[in-house]
Amino acid sequence: MRRTIIGLTVAAVAALAGAAPGAFAQDKKVTIGVSIPAADHGWTAGVVFHAERVAKLLMQEHPGLNVIVKTSPDAATQANAVQDLAVQGLDALVILPSDPDPLVNAIQQVKDSGAFVALVDRAPSVNDSSIRDLYVAGNNPALGQVAGEYIKKTTPDAEVVVIRGLPIPIDQQRQDGFDKGIAGSNVKVLDRQYGNWNRDDAFRVMQDYLTKYPKIDVVWCQDDDMAVGVLEAIGQAKRTDIQYIVAGAGSKDMIKKVMDGDKMVPVDVLYPPAMVATAMQLTAAKFYDQVPVSGEYILDATLVTKDNAEQFYFPDSPF
DSSP states (O other), X not given: OOOHHHHHHHHHHHHHHHHSXXXXXXXXXXXXXXXXXXXXXXXXXXXXXXXXXXXXXXXXXXXXXXEEEEEESSHHHHHHHHHHHHHTOOSEEXXXXXSSGXXXXXXXXXXXXXXXXXXXXXXXXXXXTTTOSEEEEOOHHHHHHHHHHHHHHHOTTOEEEEEEOOSXXXXXXXXXXXXXXXXXXXXXXXXXXXXXXXXXXXXXXXXXXXXXXXXXXXXXXXXXXHHHHHHHHHHHHTOOOOOEEEEEEOOHHHHHHHHTTOTXXXXXXXXXXXXXXXXXXXXXXXXXXXXXXXXXXXXXXXXXXXXXXXXXXXXXXOO
């Protein structure tokens, strides 16, 4: 993802190169382990794609850098993968946990070894400040709020159905953000049901909505995978009352629809799987560019429109 921070990193590299040639040689030996979930659905497939893509780019840029990417199907396997990486003598770990709580001890062991730890997207329920140096994540409340504000501005009297994700905290954050976004308008929420961030489940939920409600103006489903099922259900029912849907994540299929001016998908809200790449870039910058990167970096929930969609389009990505 073309993030401003990456541009700043490039600028920092150039400035440092001019100020102190050879001070931080590009052949400095550094090993970064990257632990991520296996590609079990669209968004995680995008995570794997961007992790592998940026690992290659970083190793080309820094001849002394070794980036090891490991994927794991569940938390137990990922804990073992983290331990395997640690044995290889990590200077840094970039980890997007499949489920953060069961991985706290494994991450803590890496942190205690003196390695730099970048935690991505999913933080444990306990205070995680002791197990990480850097936290990179999407903005879940803003994902909902941006969608709500778009509907409020575009269709202020809309009757809306909502397809939620899973009954977990980040889903509630998105719901709360959406309610904040539509506050003060005549937007009416007809129903909210869980689609489990799954296109088949969302298809079934949307079929139920289409049966229950003879008039629906807008659908908000907080995930692009679910949007595929929603659009299929609408198409099969031949419903023409639904003006558009708003989803989120930044999948290539939805971004392409926005680029092409599809009336059913006029916008998308960014929650990019490429955030793992941002964490990897920042981690490498710590070792090679002598720039401070510790702390929190929360990505914007950008509203993707026809005007800016091209910069978020990765046609070779699986998601």
